[in-house]
Amino acid sequence: MLGLICLAFLVGGANCMYSSTSDVVELTPSNFDKLVINSDQIWVVEFYAPWCGHCQSLTPEYNKAATALKGVVKVGAVNADDHKSLGGQYGVRGFPTIKIFGANKKKPEDFNGARTAAGIVDGALSAAKDKVKAVLGGKKSDSKKSKGSSDDVIELTDDNFDKLVLNSDDIWLVEFFAPWCGHCKNLAPEWASAASELKGKVKLGALDATVHTSKASEYNVRGYPTIKYFAGGKKDSDSVADYDGGRTSQAIVSWALDKFNDNLPAPDVIQLTGKQSMKDACDDKPLCVVSVLPHILDCQSKCRNDYLNTLKTLAEKYKQKMWGWVWAEAGTQPEVEEALEIGGFGYPALAAVNARKMKFSLLKGSYSFDGINSFLRDLSYGRGGTAPLRGAELPKIHETEAWDGKDGVPPQEEEIDLSDVDLDEKEEL
Numbered sequence: 001m002l003g004l005i006c007l008a009f010l011v012g013g014a015n016c017m018y019s020s021t022s023d024v025v026e027l028t029p030s031n032f033d034k035l036v037i038n039s040d041q042i043w044v045v046e047f048y049a050p051w052c053g054h055c056q057s058l059t060p061e062y063n064k065a066a067t068a069l070k071g072v073v074k075v076g077a078v079n080a081d082d083h084k085s086l087g088g089q090y091g092v093r094g095f096p097t098i099k100i101f102g103a104n105k106k107k108p109e110d111f112n113g114a115r116t117a118a119g120i121v122d123g124a125l126s127a128a129k130d131k132v133k134a135v136l137g138g139k140k141s142d143s144k145k146s147k148g149s150s151d152d153v154i155e156l157t158d159d160n161f162d163k164l165v166l167n168s169d170d171i172w173l174v175e176f177f178a179p180w181c182g183h184c185k186n187l188a189p190e191w192a193s194a195a196s197e198l199k200g201k202v203k204l205g206a207l208d209a210t211v212h213t214s215k216a217s218e219y220n221v222r223g224y225p226t227i228k229y230f231a232g233g234k235k236d237s238d239s240v241a242d243y244d245g246g247r248t249s250q251a252i253v254s255w256a257l258d259k260f261n262d263n264l265p266a267p268d269v270i271q272l273t274g275k276q277s278m279k280d281a282c283d284d285k286p287l288c289v290v291s292v293l294p295h296i297l298d299c300q301s302k303c304r305n306d307y308l309n310t311l312k313t314l315a316e317k318y319k320q321k322m323w324g325w326v327w328a329e330a331g332t333q334p335e336v337e338e339a340l341e342i343g344g345f346g347y348p349a350l351a352a353v354n355a356r357k358m359k360f361s362l363l364k365g366s367y368s369f370d371g372i373n374s375f376l377r378d379l380s381y382g383r384g385g386t387a388p389l390r391g392a393e394l395p396k397i398h399e400t401e402a403w404d405g406k407d408g409v410p411p412q413e414e415e416i417d418l419s420d421v422d423l424d425e426k427e428e429l
Contacts, residue, residue, distance in 0.1 A: 017048055017059055018077055023066035025076040029086050035076070036101055042073045042131060043101040044111070044124050049081035052095040053321075054257065056380060060286065064117035065124070073124040094254065102127040103134050112190070112249045114197045152195035156207040158214045164205070165230055166239070171202045171260055172230040173243060173252070176209040176216050181224040186247075193249035194256070202256040229259065266316040269308055272328040272336070274399040282324035287352060289314075289376070291327040292337060294347040296408030298330075304403075307348055310369050318376065329403070335395035341387070352379060355394060359386040 018024040027035065027045065036043045046062055048055040066075035080087030080095065090099060090108065098111035100123060109127070113119040156164065156174060165172050175191055177184040195204035209216035209224065219228055219240060227243035245255030270281040272290075282288035293299065293307050308327070315325045328336065330347045337343050340351040340360050350363040350372060361384045365371040378384045389395075 016079065017050055017055060018063065022063055023070050023075065024063060025074065027076040027078045027086075029083055032078070032086060035074075037105045039074075042124065042128050044069070044073060044075045044120060044127075045099050045101060045108070046077045047080040047087050047090070047092040047095065047097040047099070048077060049095045050079065051081070053261075054254065055096045056321075057286070058096050058115055061115060061117045062120065065120035068117060068121050069124055073128055075120075075124075094250065097250070098123075100124065100127045103131040110250075112193045114193075114199075115253075116197075119197070152199055152204070153192055154203060154205040156205040156212070156215075158212040161207065161212075161215050166235055168203075169233055171232040171256070172205060173202060173256055174205045174207060174228045174230065176207050176219070176221040176224065176226040176228070178210045178224040179208065183247075184225045187225050190247060190249040190252065194252035197249065197253050198256050198260075201260045204252075231259070261319075266312065266319045267323065267325055269311045269315055269325040269327060271402055272326045272333055272397065272400075273402050275397045278326060278397055281326045285324040286322055288324040288326060289350065289352060289372075290336065290340065291325075291350045292330055292333070292342050292347055293327055295330045296403070297410060298347070300407045301405060307367075310372070313369060314372055314376070317373070321380075329400075332400045333395070333398055336397070339390050339395035350375070352376070352384075353389065353394075354386070358389045358392045358394075360389055361386050 069075055078086055080092050099108040100111050101108045111123045113123045207215060209221050229241045229243050231239055245251050270277050272278060291311060293304055311325055341362055342349040342351060348367045351360050353360040361379055363375045365375060
């Protein structure tokens, strides 16, 4: 079924990223020591800021991890924007920061694994295993296993560099290293961790500059490690910039994701003409925006294009969110309108739906750039009201014809030829 419009609608406070029904425990300075420090349980704790885009992206994965770890490892979250003292106490300098409070609660370990539910679960279980082994007198498990695999770092050479990097549309970060370099050795596990976390978005490569001297010379490598950035899309030997971020996996990932988001094309605003169009626009997206525009006879091509241009501008503004955008003409998708309670306020109308929770939120303000922007921003911070979908299921999507971009033409009335009608019939007419 379609991954229609998945948005984590948050409740329980304007600055809370997790709902009251979430398995993620809200931690504050008043309960942190009691729940975390003074307990015997392993805790995974995220320090976040509500305005942080990466924190918002992490939320669904963190929720999944908390549910999977329920009864095994506790999972909590601290609004470090509100509780700066708590964040400062544990050296939090960026968001989101995840720390694991294991056997030694006074020295929590930074989690540098993949920021997915599976990655977080693996890190938590590794910490639990370490604690058990410590009690039994065994050795600590290899924490590097939770930091990603070196298999995700692509080995580059003078021979394959152009084919893999320059001739691809992918974004690349390339490390030029020397095997004897101490700083390179320290970077290796962080580079591997970042490569695993960025898999599918940004490619990380490594080139031994002492062996493949041609490429090292071409890119003016004078020290080790040197990291170069190659933007996405069509590129040549001049399409390169120096990496100026930090050398931890978290810093590398944050820097790379910013570049990834900058390179994202704006999503299309697709007309809802059937199941496939909805799937193409919204499947596996964290959010979809559904608009119902006036009938073409009530709002001709210029009017409709004005509305579509507003949606396209907003799609560009929110492209980093990886949302989907669809629209339908009033009356063509009655089940969608009924499920989202659209139409009572007239057209155009707009709504957002959480398919996982079968809930939706309806725009009740102005259908304008400012009105829709405010609506979407509030939803992303958990300040929007929600309602359950009727029947607790996704509405039926009808197959309809796509708009041809032209003005609507009213139906012509049929003229009756009276020449062959006798007088009595004419009188009746």
